[in-house]
Amino acid sequence: MTFDPQSGREIKKRRPALVVSATPYNRATGFVQICPIISTIRHRPGFFTLTDQKAISGQVNAIQLRSVDFLSPHRNIVKVEAIDPRTFGEIAQFIRFIFDFDQILDFGD
Template structure:
């Protein structure tokens, strides 16, 4: 069976093309959408990960010991075609990271 990204996984994705202040290149991302949606839609809802921690309120720190370091940018939600963008599993993020990213993204969406 082919790989399907699932909520809570850290994956590699290609973010190009990008514009303005969006994250670009092949980089890690945290998957927020469930595998059932991702399989059916062919899309995945993700937040990119950056190694540049700036203390921004929507950053979610990845704990040490993971194959990826840095912060999840919970305010840069992207819906991407995971097949075309060559999604590849890195590891599963701790539940606390996933919960914090979902809470911050939700707070942003509800504030609008």
């Protein structure tokens, strides 16, 4: 998919991405929530190395989760392959950490 236009340290150019939103949400809104896939390996939280992939290699950058209009022809989105469930679960857990609404709303302990 195409990440341009971008600003500041945002991901740019055409690159692979992982769709992390549910199909019913995608169909109802025309948007998908995605995490870009980068080729530079980072050894810090929020970056998940892809293993067992045939067509795509690198790391999922869950820090730069974003919403994009998948109906826009400018985005040029094409499905390449699926990610293994274990890695997807780790990424989903990190995304839940980003949106810790209990802590934000002080509903926690």
